[in-house]
Amino acid sequence: MTTGFFDGIAPVKHEGENSNSPIAYRHYNPDELVMGKRMEEHLRFAVAWWHSFAWEGGDPFGGQTFERPWHPQDNMAKAREKVDAAFEFFDILGQPYFCWHDADIRPEQGNFADNLATLDEITDYIGDKMQGRSIGCLWGTANMFSHRRWMAGASTNPDPDVFAFAAATVKSCLDATHKLGGENYVLWGGREGYETLLNTDMGQELDHMGRFLSMVVDYKHKIGFKGTILVEPKPQEPSKHQYDFDAATCIGFLRKYGLEGEVKLNLEQGHAILAGHSFEHELAVAASEGLLGSIDMNRNDYQSGWDTDQFPNNVPEVALAYYHILKAGGLGTGGTNFDAKLRRQSLDAEDLVAGHVGAMDVCARGLKAAAAMIEDGGLETALQERYAGWRTDAAQQMLGSDLAAITDRVLAEEINPQPRSGRQEILENYVNRFV
Template sequence: MSNTKITYEGPGSDNPLSFRWYDANKVVAGKTMQEHLRFACAYWHSFCGNGGDPFGEPTHLFSWNNTVDAVDRAKAKMDFAFDFMSNLSLPFFCFHDVDVVDFTNDVADNERRLQAITEHARQHMQSSGIQLLWGTANLFSHRRYMNGAATNPDFQVLAHAGAQVKAALDATISLGGQNYVFWGGREGYMSLLNTNMKREQEHMARFLHMAKDYARSHGFKGQFFIEPKPCEPSKHQYDYDCATVIGFLNQFGLQDDFSINIEVNHATLAGHTFQHELQVAADAGMLGSIDANRGDYQNGWDTDQFPNNVNELTEAMLVILEAGGFKGGGINFDAKIRRNSTDMEDLYHAHIGGMDTFARALLVADAVLQQSDYKAFRQQRYASFDSGNGKAFEEGKLGLEDLRNIAISDGEPKTLSGRQEYLENLINRFI
């Protein structure tokens, strides 16, 4: 399918290899769809995922894996990746260091390999116009990180993590990456019996400051993101959810340089809705970017399936639109095709479906905001704080005794409906 260019054909199209809703240049709420959504391809799932699982061997077999030399193998994989992303007109991609080229235990050799593939990526980016949304380092797969990276009790492990982040930052800066992500895959603990939690979190904060200072001193102007994730693989993750991350960033003075990259499936694992996590980040001014996927209602782990629920994404797009969009990031499809989806065409269908679902959700959310009483209803629900005693309370002009006296003088409050069913039907009406 190397010559298959996916184009917008509209909702009436029967062509499965076309967009029905994603029209990149269509203007919605003052910006094009492409500017709103800023889609990115996750290098690791799309071009590194092999379909293997704990119970079976790989099912996704790629021709480039037959190449012996690591850099040549990485270049062949990247050639295919940019061809694929160009066919879908994806404006961005994201990567971990070990996604783009295989690493060894030799720090200097890893740096050489990464520099070589970075130059290859630069050539592809110049010819295709595809940009780097963010880069990151994989500090969780290698066995040295079994007890964490920046939070590891062994300083030598932390030093290796620093070397890896430095190289990943160098690659990101060299490619004009717009952001850099820290995903603490094993920054947590299994038992307090062998853990100094306070010291580990202080080490993580110092590590983040070091990385931030290094990047800034080398010309990086973008945003740093923390990606929350609970309980997997560590039992107690230090970056459990958005509220936890915001508290950590504020505690250690990182809030001016860091925002949050929110993954849908991670929100689910934390016991939250995706919309909740978006709102928490937006309210703190830290809605940086999102990793788009979904979980499986029957599985209690991170299945990373492609998004396909228009209703849920409409609620998410309402939050994103009202927040003014992302703070430097976009929508990265941190999702993978299923183990038994073994044709390359399946990867196209997956991305087309995800992009169309978000585009349709954007259209619906904009219609709800512009053509319904959604905003007016929510404003009216809090109208008691817009004047009189309620306004005085918000302005800090009342004390606890004042509240007691007002409760007596005004009597028992009326029962006021939240009208949740009406609002849920409102979204369905516009869908």
């Protein structure tokens, strides 16, 4: 079935940097080799089902602006039409993966049994569409934040019946992800937090959240799912305080409940900004602990205080992100998911294509810049020079010593260190040579 929504838009081709086409890849060439690996295999692009097909163009002050053929999204016929449109779009874009929430691919039925039936039906339909196409499922997840049943959380809810509904929902979504050959499964705790401590037992909620995640890991192994389980840090939106605030908070949580060997992080640029960090900071934190799993590539408006989920357009920021990803050995089973949406005034099908094409080009430019910096080695050389003193025998012996012995050495050797430049401006200028 053809929806007609993307009629007249041809598959996007790589035309090179000098192309004047309004919709063409100038930098993203999936077969181009970067550090000995195909660009497509580095970037592993994925389209987000929710923002691209389910979102209706609303914001905190206004409702729907998009009028799609599959609106309203309240029955299975519309859900199948949305699948048809999605695969028409995938054929145009040529990206290797997609991602989904359950609530974005099937209508809410109001009870678990019917939600399960419609999820099975629509994922069978998606699986049929995947046949004969070079496209896979990067990851699936459960939307446990939109419906009113989740208003006080899912795994952290004070009502055990909500915990049970959440457990059944995640089982169904993990089963569906496994059926579609998904390479990861994400848990995004959109309401795992609190509005006020006046009615919150934080310790109990965290214990329940840890137990819930342990159940997910156990079930993954039970069904033979080989993908990676991911959790996604996000601060203060919509809850006043969310338990998965940032990468460091999530790592501490995983270590507390003994899950650091089973679960990695799905990091989003926009969430990093909301937490008061840079994206490369969050990536470096996760990489330093061996827990970098996958990324959602978007950006926030720096003048707005909420998650605007815009397509990336800042090559220097993206280059630094991929620099840390490449240093960490790449994304493994993860990928670059565009958790990004059009502006609510961008109504046309061509706008959706252009948003993704531009973002993919920005990421490709960033990746090539990051690879060039790694191959040049300037940043790594500067880093090694700055910490060279720690490679001496005396410095290493000090780490195994105690305060008294170190004090004796300071007195005996008359140690009186003088500050040395951090060379930040020189290093910033170095990065700018590549972007």
